[in-house]
Amino acid sequence: MTSQHRISAVCQTVIQCVLVGIVLLSPWPFGSVNPDGEFGLTLALSIALLAFVVRLVFGEPPQWKAGRMGLIVVLGLIGLVSVAALHQIALPASLVNTLAPGVQPWSAPIGLLDQASSLPAEGSGLERWEAGNKLGLYAHGSYQFLLRVVAAGCLFAMTCCFDSPRLVLRRISVAATVVGVALAIFGIAQHVGSHDGLVYWTYKMQGGLGFGPFINRNHYPFYLNLCLGLAIGLLLDSMKDMGRHWPRMILSDRSATWLLLAITFMIASLIMCVSRGGILTACIAVAVVGLRRFEFKHATRSISMFIMIGTPVLLFLIWAGFSVYESRLTMLSESDSYASDGRWVLWRAAVASVPEFPWFGSGGETYRHWEKIYVPADENWTTEGRVALRADNELLDVLNEYGLAGFVSLLLVAIPVCWVAYRTCRRDALSAGAAIGVFAVSLHSIVDFGLRLPATGAFAVIVAALLCSQPAAAGAMERSRQSRRRRSSAADPKPLAEVEEGAWLGPHFGFACRLAIALLVCGIAIYTIRFKRRYWLAESHHRTAMHELEGSMPNAAIKSMSAAVKVTPEDMFRRIELIRTCILTDDWYDWGKENPKMGPFITAQCEEIIRMCPIAWEPYVWIARYPPAGMSMDAQLELVLYGRVMHPGDPKLAFVAGNILHQISGLEAAIPHWKQSMDFSNRYVAPIVNAVGREDLSEEVLMAIFPDDPKTCFAGAVECKQHGWEEPFQFLAExxxxxxxxxxxxxxxxxAGEKDQLRSEALWLLGQKEDAVEALLMALNEVPDQRKWRTQAVRWMIETGDLEQATWQLRIGSNLFPEDSTLRKLQQELSGLKAEASSKSN
Known part of the structure; x- marks a missing residue:
């Protein structure tokens, strides 16, 4: 063994250890979605890349094992990098208007800031991130994407150069099985032991949609399906030598038994996370690979394996008390459920901006703004409490942010990998397991997003690279290459070594090429570490600020957030968090009175945000709230109205715009905005009714201001009744x-039952008490275990004097909720009333 061979072997061992470590550890810090986890993942990847650099320079030259399909994947990744790089380049206005017609119109709001400073401070480093003269609207978002794709490309290329890719795939499969079981057990334990809003039983996630260590239940199946597929591949590989004696050998084989148990836990956790897309895509992927490998002589084995895995999964779910009928999985059987699902809204928003940015998209991290701009006028959809960072479709997400060029590049990445998976899954068991994971993740990406998570993205790249490098996948290309070499040798009888050396370019060309690649990879690794380290430091400052806010130290919190912005000045979202901290401390502690410079400080931060990303809506509203000296009321109104254009679905913003217009132009100008506020939320019904009530509460005004929504009309009726406005109250209730x-x-x-319950409330408000009780009983017939409605029915029956019916409803409620203290108090009250009635009758 030569020294070069030993160096190559050591370097490949180091790389394998790093890849196994990434698979085992990366999902635990919330899928590495936070800066801490991503920085750790970047460090691990950089160690592997530096080992690959050592192999390139000092070891034996690595061989490309992924064939033509792997090269096409690399070409697609280069295309994505190129599109993101174009978003960083300032171009002539005529070229920008031709390639991205939407840039100039959406950058026009910068002109609203004429009364403020016109340019960022010289040498501040923010000039290169400004929008307006580039193809995208947020250069920094595209730059982050560029670095991630470059890292994915380096990881893919490095993984495609292992000497023994099948051995590496086996080791990765073992690691995936271990971490898959650990994730499954952890997710099940957390799901059973606490509600889904908590991660690690401690961290509360917005919306309460987490599962396992992931902050969203739809992120979990992306990672787990890769683990599940690789575990199935190991099981198939262990069974291939059993032959017809597999029934006797499978349970006596220790590894096969443990794999069956691991797969059982993973499938059970996949069902319990209630991700419809994750379950469907896993089933489709298993079916595709199963049909591809199906042979009639093995049909009995396939059915037996299905029963051996399905039965314990079913028993485990029954033991854990999981009910499919009470979960979101029931929507799989309803044909029109997806018609009202939010995905259609997100997908329409993703496509809406494409005509304005057709070729290269609007820039990274801009989808979240388009989703707000193109919100539907639907009372069931309000962006006040929704945060949609992605389009729930990886293809549409890339189409929106990186245009047709990025879309085609993404297809160049996905289609070759899926084609290789389809070709190789029949020949090799390990490749079949990897194909299941690839198919599941690819299909799931059409209805959810998960590959943008660093942990899942890195895992998927590793699996795809190893799949493309398997002998079954690269065999055709290798045979073609050998055939060309034989023909070349027959035509020119030079020694093969001389031909491979490329004598016409000199004997050192191969080494020079490897050295150049090594220097490039080394530079990428070092630069990426330095770049991600800044975001890790900014996140630590952010955490400090949150702790200081909890400790009632507003000045210290703002200083910490300012330090985070100073570390990453190009990050728009960090500046938004700084402004929110300032406003929060101003509302809580009158920080503005102690610090009169807060207004100019917030305005300056908002101006920087608008110049970096002019379609962010918050800065316009904040400048109007903290106007610079000399800004007129009309200018503030213009900013607020433009903020409404950026975020038409925010009810608070609509309410504020209506208030300003009410002060400037009167009631008629405010009515459209107040109506839109109530279209999306009932939160501002009371102040709107109060404002209108001081001027005009005629039926014409009420018809103009209240939407065709019974809940909003009922809220208005309650407010009018509290003020004693009898005619408006009667009109709105009716x-x-x-x-x-x-x-x-x-x-x-x-x-279920909500319509009848709301009818009962309106009838009771109008004094039609018997009809109200009857309507509430109809609601309880649909939902008998609704505690609040049951209690309300008992109260109403006591008030109307129907003690017999109240006793009956109270008995039902006591059987359903034996420990309810409110029902026990009503029982005592009812007993006293019945005793009083009995004494009077006697």
Whole structure:
């Protein structure tokens, strides 16, 4: 063994250890989605790349094992990098208008800041991140994407150069099985032991949608399906030598038994995470690979394996108390469920901006803004409490942010990998397992997003690279290459070594090429570490600021957030967090009174944000709230109205715009904005009704301001009754009942029994108490275990004097909720009333 061979072997061992470590550790810090996890993943990848550099320079020259399909994948990654790089280049205005017609119109709002400073400070480093003269609207978002794709490309190329890719795939499969079981057990334990809003039983996630260590239940299947596929591949590989004696050998083989147990836990956790897309795509992937490998002589084995895995999964779910009928999985059987699902709204928003940015997209991290701009006028959809960072479709997400060029490049990455998976899954068991993971993740990417998570993205790249490098995948290209070499040798009888050396370029060309690649990879690794380290430091400052806010130290919190912005000045979202901290401390502690420079400070930060990304809506509103000296009321109104254009679905912003217009132009100008506010939320019904009530509460005004929504009309009726406005109260309550009585009159979606319950409330408010009780009983017939409605029915029956019926409803409620203290108090009250009635009758 030569020294070069030993160096290559050591370097490949180091790289394998790093890849195994990435698979085992990267999902635990929330999928490495936070800066801490991503920085750790970057460090691990850089160690592997530096080992690859040592192999390039001092070891034996690595061989490309992924064939033509792997080269096409690399070409697609280069295309994505090129599109993101174009977003960093300032171009002539005529060329920008030709390639991206939407840049100039959406950058025009920068002109609204004429009363403020016109340019960032010289040498601040922010000039290169400004929008307006580039093809995208947020250069920094594209730059982050560029670095991630470059890292993915380096990881793919490095993984495609292992001397024994099948051995590496086996080791990665073992690591994936271990981490898959650990994730499954952890996810099940956390799901059973606490509600889904907590991660690690400690960290509360917005929306309560987490599962396992992932912050969203739809992220979990992306990683787990890769683990599940590789585990199935190991099981198939262990069974291939058993032959017809497999029934006797499978349970006596220790590794096969443990693999069956691991697969059982993974499938059970996949079902319990209730990700519809994750479950469907896993089933489709298994079916595709199963049909591809199907042979009639092995049909009995396939059916037996299905029963051996499915039965313990079913028993485990029953033991854990999981009910499919009470979960989101019931929507799989409803044909029109996806018609009202939010994905259609997200997908429409992703496509809406494409005509304005057709070729190269609007830039990285801009989809979240388009989703707000193109919000539908639907009372069931409000962006006030929704945060959609992605389009729930990886293809549309790339189409939106990187245009047709990025879309085609992504297809060049996905299609060759899926084609290789389809070709190789029949010949090799390990490749079949990897193909299951690749198919599941690829299909799931059409209805969810998960590959943008660093942990899942790195794992998917490793699996795809190893799959492309398997002998079955690269065999055709290798045979073609050998055939060309034989023909070349027959035509020119030079020694093969001389031909490989490329004598016409000199004997050192190969080494010079490897050295150049090594220097490039080394530079990428070092630069990426330095870049990601800044975001890791900024995140540590952010955490410090949050702790200081909890400790009632507003000045210290703002200093910490300012330090985070100073570390990463190009990060728009960090500046937004700084401004929110300033506003929060101003509301809580009157920080602005102690620090009169807060207004100019917030305005300056907002101006920088608008110049970096002019379609962010918050800065316009904040400048209007903290206007620079000399800014007129009309200018503030213009900023607020433009903020409404950027975020038409925010009810608070619509309410504020209505208030300003009410002060400047009167009631008629404010009504459209107040109506839109109530279209999306009932939160501002009370102040709107109060403002209108001081001027005009005629039926014409009420018809103009209240949407065709029974819940909003009922809220308005309650407010009018509290103020003693009898005619508006009667009109709105009757309007609520009319809207409820006509099927399809309103687009609002009602759950089981909700319509009858709302009707009962309106009837009770109008004094029609017997009808109200009857309507509430109809609601309880649909949802008998609704505790609040049951208690309300008992109260109403006591008030109307129907003690017999109240006793009956109380008995039902006590059987359903034996420990309810409110029902026990009602029981005592009812007993006293019955005793009093009995004494009077006697």
């Amino acid at each position: 309007q609520c009942l009319r809207q409820l009585s006509v099927d399809g009159f309103t687009g609002r979606e009602f759950g």
